[in-house]
Amino acid sequence: xxxxxxxxxxxxxxxxxxxxxxxxxxxxxxxxxxxxxxxxxxxxxxxxxxxxxxxxxxxxxxxxxxxxxxxxxxxxxxxxxxxxxxxxxxxxxxxxxxxxxxxxxxxxxxxxxxxxxxxxxxxxxxxxxxxxxxxxxxxxxxxxxxxxxxxxxxxxxxxxxxxxxxxxxxxxxxxxxxxxxxxxxxxxxxxxxxxxxxxxxxxxxxxxxxxxxxxxxxxxxxxxxxxxxxxxxxxxxxxxxxxxxxxxxxxxxxxxxxxxxxxxxxxxxxxxxxxxxxxxxxxxxxxxxxxxxxxxxxxxxxxxxxxxxxxxxxxxxxxxxxxxxxxxxxxxxxxxxxxxxxxxxxxxxxxxxxxxxxxxxxxxxxxxxxxxxxxxxxxxxxxxxxxxxxxxxxxxxxxxxxxxxxxxxxxxxxxxxxxxxxxxxxxxxxxxxxxxxxxxxxxxxxxxxxxxxxxxxxxxxxxxxxxxxxxxxxxxxxxxxxxxxxxxxxxxxxxxxxxxxxxxxxxxxxxxxxxxxxxxxxxxxxxxxxxxxxxxxxxxxxxxxxxxxxxxxxxxxxxxxxxxxxxxxxxxxxxxxxxxxxxxxxxxxxxxxxxxxxxxxxxxxxxxxxxxxxxxxxxxxxxxxxxxxxxxxxxxxxxxxxxxxxxxxxxxxxxxxxxxxxxxxxxxxxxxxxxxxxxxxxxxxxxxxxxxxxxxxxxxxxxxxxxxxxxxxxxxxxxxxxxxxxxxxx
Numbered sequence: 001x002x003x004x005x006x007x008x009x010x011x012x013x014x015x016x017x018x019x020x021x022x023x024x025x026x027x028x029x030x031x032x033x034x035x036x037x038x039x040x041x042x043x044x045x046x047x048x049x050x051x052x053x054x055x056x057x058x059x060x061x062x063x064x065x066x067x068x069x070x071x072x073x074x075x076x077x078x079x080x081x082x083x084x085x086x087x088x089x090x091x092x093x094x095x096x097x098x099x100x101x102x103x104x105x106x107x108x109x110x111x112x113x114x115x116x117x118x119x120x121x122x123x124x125x126x127x128x129x130x131x132x133x134x135x136x137x138x139x140x141x142x143x144x145x146x147x148x149x150x151x152x153x154x155x156x157x158x159x160x161x162x163x164x165x166x167x168x169x170x171x172x173x174x175x176x177x178x179x180x181x182x183x184x185x186x187x188x189x190x191x192x193x194x195x196x197x198x199x200x201x202x203x204x205x206x207x208x209x210x211x212x213x214x215x216x217x218x219x220x221x222x223x224x225x226x227x228x229x230x231x232x233x234x235x236x237x238x239x240x241x242x243x244x245x246x247x248x249x250x251x252x253x254x255x256x257x258x259x260x261x262x263x264x265x266x267x268x269x270x271x272x273x274x275x276x277x278x279x280x281x282x283x284x285x286x287x288x289x290x291x292x293x294x295x296x297x298x299x300x301x302x303x304x305x306x307x308x309x310x311x312x313x314x315x316x317x318x319x320x321x322x323x324x325x326x327x328x329x330x331x332x333x334x335x336x337x338x339x340x341x342x343x344x345x346x347x348x349x350x351x352x353x354x355x356x357x358x359x360x361x362x363x364x365x366x367x368x369x370x371x372x373x374x375x376x377x378x379x380x381x382x383x384x385x386x387x388x389x390x391x392x393x394x395x396x397x398x399x400x401x402x403x404x405x406x407x408x409x410x411x412x413x414x415x416x417x418x419x420x421x422x423x424x425x426x427x428x429x430x431x432x433x434x435x436x437x438x439x440x441x442x443x444x445x446x447x448x449x450x451x452x453x454x455x456x457x458x459x460x461x462x463x464x465x466x467x468x469x470x471x472x473x474x475x476x477x478x479x480x481x482x483x484x485x486x487x488x489x490x491x492x493x494x495x496x497x498x499x500x501x502x503x504x505x506x507x508x509x510x511x512x513x514x515x516x517x518x519x520x521x522x523x524x525x526x527x528x529x530x531x532x533x534x535x536x537x538x539x540x541x542x543x544x545x546x547x548x549x550x551x552x553x554x555x556x557x558x559x560x561x562x563x564x565x566x567x568x569x570x571x572x573x574x575x576x577x578x579x580x581x582x583x584x585x586x587x588x589x590x591x592x593x594x595x596x597x598x599x600x601x602x603x604x605x606x607x608x609x610x611x612x613x614x615x616x617x618x619x620x621x622x623x624x625x626x627x628x629x630x631x632x633x634x635x636x637x638x639x640x641x642x643x644x645x646x647x648x649x650x651x652x653x654x655x656x657x658x659x660x661x662x663x664x665x666x667x668x669x670x671x672x673x674x675x676x677x678x679x680x681x682x683x684x685x686x687x688x689x690x691x692x693x694x695x696x697x698x699x700x701x702x703x704x705x706x707x708x709x710x711x712x713x714x715x716x717x718x719x720x721x722x723x724x725x726x727x728x729x730x
Contacts (some may be wrong), residue, residue: 004232005721009227014041015600027278034082034158035038035281044074048591053724056152056629060192063152068120075156076105079167084158087118088127089148090168092183092485094134094518095593096207098174098313101128102166123169124150126671134595138179138587145176151184157280157686161321170310179588183309183487190494190667193581197501198351198359198375204508204518211354214494216308217474219299221290221316221343221482223331229721230329234618235610235721240333240483241398243699244619244708247339248724251293258291265326265730266296273315274298274665280313284668293727296701304350304662305494305717309486312345316483319584329729332483334403337723338703342402343482347489348472351375361473370522374504377425377474377526377533379670382500383468384533386492386577387413388557388568389466390477393492393567395596396614397603399481408481411565412558413553414538416466422539428523429530465542491583499577504529559641562600563688571595597688599679604691611702612668618719626713656713659664667705671698 041050049070055061063071076278079087088100097476105116133146147367173182180186198212199599230236253257262270270287277284289296303311316332325331335342351359353361361373362368374619383390392411394403403411417425467479505527511521535554540547548558559565568574568592578584580634584592632651639646678690710718 004228006716007717008226008228008232008253008721012226019101023231025646026155026594030275030278031279031283032279033278034160037281038158040078041074044078046070046074049074050364053152057387060153063124065124068124070120072118072120073401074121075123075169075372076116077169079158079165080105080116082158082165084165084167086164087122087167087169089150089171091128091148091171091173092310092313093173093181094183094592094599096485096599098317098485099128099133100166100168101126115171117185121729126171128173129612133173134182135175135181136596137593137594138175138181138591140613146173146181147176148173151188151306153188153662155281155305157314159280160276163698170260172692176490179591182606183240183485183491184306186491186588187306187309187494188497189272189486189583190491190581193583194351194494194498194501197498197505199503200456200505201374201378202359204373204374204522206353206355206357207358208355209353209484212359213352213354214305214484215302215350216305216353217300217302217348217472218312218486218488219286219297219344219346219348220309221295221297221345222319223294223336223343224269224296224323224730225294225329225331225726227324227329229726229729230331232721233726234614235607236329236331236373238610239607240331240403241336241607242606242723243409244614244703244706244720245338245709245726248722248727251726251727252291252340255291257271257289257293257295257394260289262287262289263730264297265328269323269326269328270296270298272325273319274317276322277311277315278309279312282315284315290341290343292337292342294337295341295343296730302350303492307319309490312486334396334481334483337727338726339723342408343457344478345480345482345486346487347477347480347493347568348471348474349477349490349493358473360470360475364580373424373526374522375420375501376417376421376470377529378500378504379497381529381533382493382496383413383415384536385500386534386573387495388559388565388571389492389574389577390489391479391557392565392568394477394479394481394484394488395559395562396481397562397600397607399479400560400562401679402477402481409465410542410548410558411550411560412556413467413479413544414551414556415536416539417468417537418470419539423468423539425526425530428527429534431523431527443694453707466538466574467542471657494576495581495583498581502580506722522600550645561692563597563692566593566596566600566688569596597684601684601688603718604678605675606695607699608671608691608695611699614720615664615668615702615706620661620664622713622719623657623709627654627657627661630657630713643701653712658710660709660712663705664702665708667698667702671695671702674698696702 003121038054045053049067052063052067053071056063076325086102088102090100094097105118106114108114126146128146132669148171151170153173156167156169159166159168172180172188173181173184177621193212195212199209202209202212233242235241262683274284284298285301285302286299288297289295300311310698317328332343334344353359359372362372391411402408467477469478477489477493480486482569506523508521511524512518516524535556538547569589575589578589631654632653634650635648674694678687678695681687681690710722
């Protein structure tokens with residue numbers, strides 16, 4: 001490994017890089033070309049099969065097994081027409097990546113005849129080995145059986161890998177006894193729960209609403225580095241982030257990278273992965289340079305949340321594959337480089353009715369504004385009541401490096417509403433009388449209407465420091481990590497809003513039953529909710545120390561590490577909301593908590609091992625080599641009899657280098673001992689705590705001395721690509 005840095009730099013300087021382009025094609029001509037869309041269904045399915053599938057997609061109705069045979073035959077015909085020979089159930093296990101087991105259409109009949117076959121049974125259900133996926137104790141190692149089950153609401157697609165093509169069928173992944181082992185199954189349950197609760201509330205205002213769709217628009221941040229340089233760094237290969245490395249003289253302080261001209265090689269990569277994404281129906285709309293050098297972002301048009309989550313998972317796969325064609329490496333870690341901004345995945349979340357109304361966009365009439373306020377206030381109340389659960393949903397070893405680092409929202413969950421809406425909420429709260437009069441109601445609704453006649457995005461400024469900000473017609477959950485599966489945070493958000501809306505309906509109905517007019521009853525409950533959730537609202541700088549102090553006074557928690565944040569998943573509050581809405585059963589919830597703790601332990605454990613390896617096999621040999629050079633230099637000057645002044649600087653430098661070597665050696669040994677103690681503690685939660693509080697603190701201590709050596713040691717002796725090379729050479 002120590003010899004890879006300079007060959008990588010030579011290769012980077014000399015090699016011609018592949019340049020991609022759209023080949024003159026319009027995006028619309030590529031879009032959905034590899035997706036089993038409604039138009040494709042019309043062409044390849046019988047009327048019976050088409051109607052059954054569309055009914056299942058729209059209403060969630062069950063598909064008959066006989067009809068499933070027809071759908072499977074149509075899918076197979078469409079796929080084979082495009083050169084597909086294999087199919088797979090594509091799912092999202094709790095590894096944080098996607099998974100697939102390929103089967104061919106090829107089979108042999110009893111008489112020995114070879115045929116191509118894909119029937120309804122193969123479409124609806126498959127049985128991948130479940131023993132080696134994270135399960136949190138739900139499955140024993142010897143119990144291998146698990147099932148994938150087709151999700152008709154997410155369209156099948158054809159994935160092109162090299163010269164091969166595979167028909168991919170989005171599925172949920174469950175254990176033998178039905179417990180979910182993936183991100184999709186709980187997400188689908190949360191969607192159903194929120195749909196039901198939201199429709200019930202909508203009917204206070206519009207009896208024609210029969211369905212509420214949850215929409216999501218994610219923004220994906222990522223770094224791009226040269227593949228050869230990345231491969232010369234064991235930490236980037238194994239951990240996705242640099243564990244040592246001194247900040248370059250120029251980082252992001254000039255703010256010249258943000259929205260700057262996209263480098264040609266990266267632009268070619270972007271065009272390439274965009275084309276692959278368009279074929280799969282991923283509606284990418286935006287691309288640009290982000291704040292840190294080497295950092296970029298892409299974002300799609302809003303979609304239904306289940307499909308949006310699938311598309312984001314697909315995109316991350318596509319980006320890694322396409323980057324290799326360009327000899328680049330995509331880094332999705334939340335903090336791949338110290339000293340520059342990390343990466344997040346902003347989740348823009350909203351609700352829309354089947355009558356065409358965005359429930360988080362004020363309308364043109366007092367009635368529609370009251371409906372908007374109802375959903376707006378209920379969402380804030382949900383975040384207030386379940387803030388710790390939202391924090392747990394975005395907790396990870398990688399995100400711990402990013403949250404609160406003056407580049408991303410802090411670990412304190414708060415809501416930004418904006419000046420205008422804050423004034424509206426304060427006005428409603430100020431109506432402290434026991435009852436609203438009809439005159440109050442008219443004045444209040446007219447005031448709201450006057451103040452936000454039809455709220456446009458620029459009526460409220462954006463607060464980029466807020467973890468949960470209202471941005472005009474949606475809420476932006478900014479604290480999600482860049483490598484995360486969006487399904488986790490969206491499942492929690494959907495569930496807590498569903499629970500709050502259900503409680504809202506009960507309270508409003510109780511007032512109506514007592515003879516209160518409907519609009520007055522709604523305002524009464526909204527006023528109470530505004531008062532109860534006021535502490536979660538914050539309009540200022542979330543990065544400031546003053547806010548951390550103020551948040552503590554308000555009783556808001558600040559869980560800075562993953563192990564402490566994850567405890568929210570096993571709190572009574574979490575159990576109540578998840579069990580009441582049918583998202584998880586007790587075994588599933590305990591398993592999720594266990595899996596996330598294990599993930600944290602393993603990631604910190606891997607980083608500790610790699611850091612020790614880098615120091616003992618790369619940093620220390622280079623330092624000792626330079627130490628020997630200094631020793632020989634001092635010895636030579638001494639032999640010349642030039643006096644102490646001739647080599648005083650070398651002696652001082654030798655002492656500094658020797659001290660750093662000793663400190664690294666001592667801290668690596670101490671870290672190894674701490675790791676052994678953590679591994680033998682016998683309890684997952686305690687192990688996670690020990691990795692967090694006893695192992696991880698050595699990372700910064702070791703890094704400090706390694707980075708100092710990087711500044712001192714002769715550049716030609718330093719084996720690892722430096723930040724200036726990784727971030728600026730492409």
